[in-house]
Amino acid sequence: MMNIEQKENGEIERDKREEQVIKKDDGDDHNNIDHQLESSTRLQPWTQQITIRGIVASVILGCIYSIIAMKLNLTTGMTPNMNVSAALLAFVFMRTWxxxxxxxxxxxxxxxxxxxxxxxxxxxxxxxxxIGGGYGSYLLGLNKKTYELAGGASSPGTYKEPGVGWMMGYSFLVCFIGLFVLIPLRKVLIVDYKLIFPSGMATGVLINGFHSQGDDMAKKQVKGFAKYFSASFVWGFFQWFFTGKEGDCGFAQFPTFGLEAWKNMFYFDFSMTYVGTGMICPHIVNISLLFGAVISWGIMWPLIGQKKGDWFPPGLPESSMKSLNGYKAFISIALILGDGLYNFIKILYITSRSVHGRIKTKNLNPGGC
Structure with missing residues (x-):
């Protein structure tokens, strides 16, 4: 009996020692994890944040996104927010490197x-x-050739040949003016009113997820990105074999609704760029664009085109601003400016009312929070 009791006591003591060792190891592991998280989240000095490899990666990604933004701006007239994808590509490039x-x-x-x-x-x-410098909208259209193609008379002072030095100075001024405007807006809208910043918040959550949740989540996102990127690239390469010399046949201008609709620019070009843009844009934007396309290209422009000789000279090309293109441009600009002015006045009124209410509340409760 004594031997059995001694044996049981020895096993109990051994189990206690093992539990203490396990607890100690767990404590060390937790301390190591906490130390790693603390070191990864600790704010580094700016000399360690700005690195040569980071600058090189920024230039490469900036060139890629500039080309994408220019293409979207010159074709669709709008550019979606690509902050989140830029953070993803930056992580992929640098982690691979x-x-x-x-x-x-x-x-x-x-x-x-x-x-x-x-x-x-x-x-x-x-x-x-x-985008903001106007390279995809108006800056490159200031030269003489574009002005003449639009139907303008060749006279001095009506066009501007944008040189490299002039464009650099113009971009410098435009970008810094935006910076000075954004500083007070940030103070009022983000700091004081604590409004959410959707794109910045989404980007921050994504970057924190990459660097805190391990490689599993990042690998899944990278695999998904690579899969759809490869599919889009292969499809674009496949389309190239079935596109004519002028780009007006094959998959580039597929007459989905028939040849008569194709003459009025109703065709499908199987462009993954437009498909991706439509997936990013809210459904209300896509529906509005579709409605505008049907109203304009399906009804208005064909009817105005029948007024050739009455509303505009018949001998001018359609691309001239004195021909049908003038009606297209000015009607569209009038709609955009009218809606923009309405929204500007609306936002200004709501902001002024909110600021007035806060000031009034603060005056009534000077000691309140």
Missing amino acids: TKMLQKSGISTVPFTRHENTMIQTCSVACYSIA
């Missing part, structure tokens, strides 16, 4: 969320200049 160096036996600095944010910000700034 660091892993390649590590496999080659070259030590490298860890890729942090702060560097990821820097690359995303710089690449977004690059394509924002392409």
Whole structure:
């Protein structure tokens, strides 16, 4: 009996020692994890956030997104927000680069969320200049050739040949004016009113998810991105074989609704760019664009085209601003400006009313929070 009791006591003591060792190991693991999270979230000095590899990646991504933004702006007239995708591509590029160096036996600095944010910000700034600077809307259309193609008379002072130096100075002024305007708006709308910032919040959540939830989530997102990117690239390459010399046949202008509708520009071009843009834009935008396309190209322009000789000279080309294109441009611009002015007045009224209400509440409760 004594031997049995001693044996049981020995087993109990051994179990207690094992539990203490396990608890100690768990505590060490938790401390290590907390230390890693703390080191990854600790704000680094700006000299470590701005790196040479980050600048190179920013330039590459900025060029890619500038081309995409220019194409969308010159074709659809709008550019969706690409902040989230820029953060994803920055993570993919830099994580792939660091892993390649590590496999080659070259030590490298860890890729942090702060560097990821820097690359995303710089690449977004690059394509924002392409949009805000007017490169996809009006800046490149100021030259003499474009002015003459639009039907304008060739006279001095009616056009501007935009040189490289002039465009750089113009872009510099435009971008910095926007910066000075945004600083007070940020103070009022984000800091004071604590309004949400959807694109920035989504980008921040995405970057934090990449660097805190491990590689599993990032791998899934990268695989999904690579899958659809590859499908779009292969489809575009396949279309190239069935496109004519002028680009007006094959899949580029497929007469989905018949040849008569094709003459009025109703065809499908199987462009993944437009499909992706439609998926990003809200459904109300897509429905409005579809409604405008049917009303204009299906009803208005054919009816106005029948007035050739009465409403505009018959000998002018259709692309001239003194011909049918003038009606298209000015009617569309009038609709856009009218709606824009209405929304501007509406937002100004709501903002003024909200500010007045806050000031009134603050005056009634000077000691309140």
